[in-house]
Amino acid sequence: MEATREIYWNIGHGVVIPMYILAFAAFGVLAWGFWKRMPVWRQGKALDRFDRYDERVKRLIAEVFSQEKIFRIKDGGIFHSLFFWGFLILFAGTMLVMVQADFLTPLMHVNLLSGEFYKAFSLVLDLAGLVSLGMLSGLVVRRFVIRPKGLEIVRDDYIVLLLLFVILATGFFLEGARMAATELRQNPQLALFSPIGLLAAKLMASMSMDTLLITHKALWWFHFILVLAFFCAIPFTKLRHILTTSTNAFLAPLEPKGSIATINLEDESVEQFGAAAITDLTWKDLFDTDACTSCKRCQDRCPAYATDKPLSPMKVIKQIGELAEGNPSGNLIETVSQDALWSCTTCRACQDVCPANIEHVNKILEMRRNLTLMEGAFPGDEVRTAVSNIEVNGNPFGLAYAARGEWADCLDVTTMESGEEVDILYFVGCYASFDKRNQQVAKHFITICKAAGIKIGILGKEEKCCGEPLRKLGNEYLYQMMAQENIELIKGYGVKRIVTTCPHCFNTLSRDYKDLGLDIPVEHYSTFLSRLIADERLRLKPESFNFTYHDSCYLGRYMDIIDQPRSILKAAGGHITEMDKSGYDSFCCSAGGGRILAEEKLGSKISEARVAMAQETGAALLVSNCPFCLTMFEDGIKTGGAEGHLQVRDLAEIVAERIVV
Amino acid sequence: MKLLVCIKQVPDLESRFKPNAEGVWYNETDLAWRMNEYDEYAVEQAVQLREKQGDGAELTVLSIGPDRVVEAIKKALAMGADKAAHIQDPAAAAKDPWQIASIIAAYAKDKGFDVIFTGMQSQDRGSAQVGVTVAEQLGYTCTTTIVGFEYDNGNITAKRELEGGIKGVVKLKTPALVTCQLGLNVPRYPTLPNIMKAKKKEITTIPVSDLLKEDAMATTASFHPPAKKGGGIVLEGDVGTLVDQLIAILKDKTAVLR
Numbered sequence: 001m002e003a004t005r006e007i008y009w010n011i012g013h014g015v016v017i018p019m020y021i022l023a024f025a026a027f028g029v030l031a032w033g034f035w036k037r038m039p040v041w042r043q044g045k046a047l048d049r050f051d052r053y054d055e056r057v058k059r060l061i062a063e064v065f066s067q068e069k070i071f072r073i074k075d076g077g078i079f080h081s082l083f084f085w086g087f088l089i090l091f092a093g094t095m096l097v098m099v100q101a102d103f104l105t106p107l108m109h110v111n112l113l114s115g116e117f118y119k120a121f122s123l124v125l126d127l128a129g130l131v132s133l134g135m136l137s138g139l140v141v142r143r144f145v146i147r148p149k150g151l152e153i154v155r156d157d158y159i160v161l162l163l164l165f166v167i168l169a170t171g172f173f174l175e176g177a178r179m180a181a182t183e184l185r186q187n188p189q190l191a192l193f194s195p196i197g198l199l200a201a202k203l204m205a206s207m208s209m210d211t212l213l214i215t216h217k218a219l220w221w222f223h224f225i226l227v228l229a230f231f232c233a234i235p236f237t238k239l240r241h242i243l244t245t246s247t248n249a250f251l252a253p254l255e256p257k258g259s260i261a262t263i264n265l266e267d268e269s270v271e272q273f274g275a276a277a278i279t280d281l282t283w284k285d286l287f288d289t290d291a292c293t294s295c296k297r298c299q300d301r302c303p304a305y306a307t308d309k310p311l312s313p314m315k316v317i318k319q320i321g322e323l324a325e326g327n328p329s330g331n332l333i334e335t336v337s338q339d340a341l342w343s344c345t346t347c348r349a350c351q352d353v354c355p356a357n358i359e360h361v362n363k364i365l366e367m368r369r370n371l372t373l374m375e376g377a378f379p380g381d382e383v384r385t386a387v388s389n390i391e392v393n394g395n396p397f398g399l400a401y402a403a404r405g406e407w408a409d410c411l412d413v414t415t416m417e418s419g420e421e422v423d424i425l426y427f428v429g430c431y432a433s434f435d436k437r438n439q440q441v442a443k444h445f446i447t448i449c450k451a452a453g454i455k456i457g458i459l460g461k462e463e464k465c466c467g468e469p470l471r472k473l474g475n476e477y478l479y480q481m482m483a484q485e486n487i488e489l490i491k492g493y494g495v496k497r498i499v500t501t502c503p504h505c506f507n508t509l510s511r512d513y514k515d516l517g518l519d520i521p522v523e524h525y526s527t528f529l530s531r532l533i534a535d536e537r538l539r540l541k542p543e544s545f546n547f548t549y550h551d552s553c554y555l556g557r558y559m560d561i562i563d564q565p566r567s568i569l570k571a572a573g574g575h576i577t578e579m580d581k582s583g584y585d586s587f588c589c590s591a592g593g594g595r596i597l598a599e600e601k602l603g604s605k606i607s608e609a610r611v612a613m614a615q616e617t618g619a620a621l622l623v624s625n626c627p628f629c630l631t632m633f634e635d636g637i638k639t640g641g642a643e644g645h646l647q648v649r650d651l652a653e654i655v656a657e658r659i660v661v
Numbered sequence: 662m663k664l665l666v667c668i669k670q671v672p673d674l675e676s677r678f679k680p681n682a683e684g685v686w687y688n689e690t691d692l693a694w695r696m697n698e699y700d701e702y703a704v705e706q707a708v709q710l711r712e713k714q715g716d717g718a719e720l721t722v723l724s725i726g727p728d729r730v731v732e733a734i735k736k737a738l739a740m741g742a743d744k745a746a747h748i749q750d751p752a753a754a755a756k757d758p759w760q761i762a763s764i765i766a767a768y769a770k771d772k773g774f775d776v777i778f779t780g781m782q783s784q785d786r787g788s789a790q791v792g793v794t795v796a797e798q799l800g801y802t803c804t805t806t807i808v809g810f811e812y813d814n815g816n817i818t819a820k821r822e823l824e825g826g827i828k829g830v831v832k833l834k835t836p837a838l839v840t841c842q843l844g845l846n847v848p849r850y851p852t853l854p855n856i857m858k859a860k861k862k863e864i865t866t867i868p869v870s871d872l873l874k875e876d877a878m879a880t881t882a883s884f885h886p887p888a889k890k891g892g893g894i895v896l897e898g899d900v901g902t903l904v905d906q907l908i909a910i911l912k913d914k915t916a917v918l919r
Binding site for chain 1: 673677691693694695850851852853857
């Protein structure tokens with residue numbers, strides 16, 4: 001007997017029209033639900049996230065179907081991905097049945113669902129259903145039994161999980177009822193291709209034919225109604241993420257990571273800066289709150305949250321969503337709280353791991369802009385002093401700007417003012433210029449460049465703070481002032497190429513300064529050295545050492561520079577023991593987001609937490625390549641009691657010791 | 662109500678100071694400039710009073726010096742002053758406190774200011790004379806080093822900081838002049854809308870020759886770094902005498918013992 005099945009067996013073809021009408025009605029409810037939601041998003045400001053359409057669509061398809069962002073975190077991620085593919089297959093299968101029944105059969109008289117294809121079809125769908133059911137059970141156990149810390153359970157969770165479970169279960173039982181009444185008797189060989197259905201059928205085998213027929217019909221309609229309920233529930237429950245989260249893969253920014261909107265300060269009509277109410281955020285910011293499923297992955301990775309500060313990136317998104325829905329004129333900053341806002345180090349771990357492409361960081365920056373530019377607020381008096389120092393002397397220490405180039409006095413380094421030709425401009429940065437520990441890094445960098453025959457120029461006392469900590473604290477005005485002065489100088493000297501030893505200067509000069517008119521190649525010294533070594537302009541004599549490596553946020557997550565420092569250290573003779581949280585999962589040193597200027601008064605010290613992680617690897621040496629990280633770890637080692645057990649050094653120091661002249 | 666606040670632009674004290682060519686003041690190259698710290702308290706207090714008085718009040722900020730002082734003036738405008746007077750004088754640093762005070766008094770005498778605020782002293786010259794001298798020349802009541810200020814309908818109640826941490830309370834009637842000390846208030850950080858508004862506020866430039874009719878009463882003879890002291894003292898003798906000698910030195914030369 002041919003392998004096929006009678007579609008609408010026992011239900012009757014009369015069901016088709018009412019079925020389609022009800023289905024359209026359900027889709028109508030689905031569409032209406034989102035239509036009703038649009039005014040909430042529309043409260044936000046305009047933003048173009050529809051450009052470069054094809055790139056966006058490609059990204060959407062790739063991300064949604066690969067589920068790569070979901071299973072990046074194994075806990076819950078594997079279950080969800082498999083459940084998704086299972087459910088997707090079931091959905092595709094159902095669509096195929098519909099196409100067969102309402103298109104292929106009546107119009108083309110072709111039966112796709114027959115023979116070998118049907119056998120494969122049956123098997124794949126049954127297995128997909130089994131996997132879905134199994135994964136769903138796993139998700140239920142995780143949420144309700146294991147109860148991971150920080151995972152909130154809300155009303156929607158009960159509704160959604162129960163609905164999905166009953167849909168899958170009724171699916172199998174109605175298949176079983178059909179098979180018990182048909183295949184089991186007529187074509188038992190075929191039944192083997194629907195193994196789960198077969199199990200269900202065996203459970204019902206003792207029922208009389210009449211009972212089977214009624215059971216099947218009832219289950220079919222029940223299943224159908226539940227599926228319609230599923231569609232109707234989408235806009236009103238967490239199920240909305242099926243559409244909102246996937247749409248976010250389309251709406252995600254195409255600009256380089258870390259891009260921040262540059263305020264046009266020439267526009268005299270602008271009277272309000274930053275975000276104090278949800279109407280000051282963009283519509284995409286408000287849409288983000290609907291794409292969030294409270295998976296808490298951002299919270300799990302936030303260094304502030306991990307050290308008991310009042311910041312949770314997930315909570316910030318939820319709070320914005322609550323205001324947008326229920327209290328649009330409410331004070332956004334008071335709701336999120338200043339303490340939470342100032343605690344952010346802009347490490348980007350939240351955004352990096354978010355499977356829904358939510359943009360946490362820039363929302364916090366917009367609120368900080370409001371605090372700084374509209375209220376003159378600071379996280380502490382020490383920050384106000386440091387900002388004032390930058391304004392007066394171009395560095396947060398308040399040291400005389402005229403002394404900025406003095407670290408290079410005995411090193412025969414060209415100052416751009418002299419007019420001499422140089423190969424590259426070394427933008428030193430405030431810390432390497434003035435901080436004793438970091439001056440060593442600058443000096444070693446010069447040594448390395450000399451050995452490689454690179455002629456370095458520095459701006460010396462003309463150099464000013466790149467403005468990054470100011471920008472991250474929300475002080476866009478002072479940042480632009482500092483930036484314009486630096487850019488004018490750099491352009492004036494006809495600089496062709498810049499290298500920096502600070503990832504923050506690197507990010508700011510290579511990306512942020514583009515909006516202000518600087519468009520020349522800027523490199524961090526890790527990739528610069530990596531090339532010098534590859535080109536054999538720099539040769540290292542490896543001297544063996546064991547170490548662990550800290551990926552600075554602004555190098556790893558922001559700029560994808562993860563391999564180059566490691567290969568340099570390997571060439572230098574290093575044997576690495578990686579920390580658990582390394583690469584893109586790296587744990588911030590605490591100094592980003594302008595917090596290098598601030599005292600850490602809330603919770604426990606992030607730097608100590610990271611130092612403890614370094615110690616756990618058993619290595620006695622921690623290597624980093626950022627002046628902020630170096631400063632924070634020197635601090636964290638002292639205050640965290642690791643002195644004598646762990647040493648922190650910069651990449652430049654290690655390389656400089658091993659140069660072969 | 663008319664208010665005046667007098668500010669001075671001074672070099673940031675972290676700068677390295679070298680004598681100028683004449684050896685009578687510091688060389689101005691490689692210096693970072695800022696508003697005199699005590700004048701910031703004066704501006705803040707003046708702005709707070711102006712805000713309390715509302716629409717009827719007007720606060721003018723005045724500064725004497727070359728064009729670079731306009732930056733400090735702009736900061737005062739951004740903090741909340743309504744208009745400014747820039748007394749243009751490329752050689753302001755060469756004038757003594759008597760002349761500076763005379764210039765300010767000449768400017769202020771026909772304007773009818775109810776209250777004048779100045780800083781207690783400047784961070785570079787530190788004479789602490791200008792405020793009091795202006796009050797004297799104008800015939801205003803005056804009190805100095807205030808760390809508290811209240812105004813009510815022509816009556817000022819000021820708290821003054823005296824030696825040893827003692828505070829004195831002084832009551833004055835307007836027109837009055839007060840000089841401001843650290844602890845009076847926390848100067849506000851200008852908000853961006855106020856910085857933008859400040860760009861449009863009026864700055865009247867007056868050449869100093871229009872206002873200065875006085876000669877200096879004091880000349881600066883020399884500006885030089887302190888002479889290098891010798892090395893240490895070696896105390897010798899028996900322990901009892903050494904101890905007495907050491908205690909005497911600590912008492913006389915240091916603040917370690919009281």
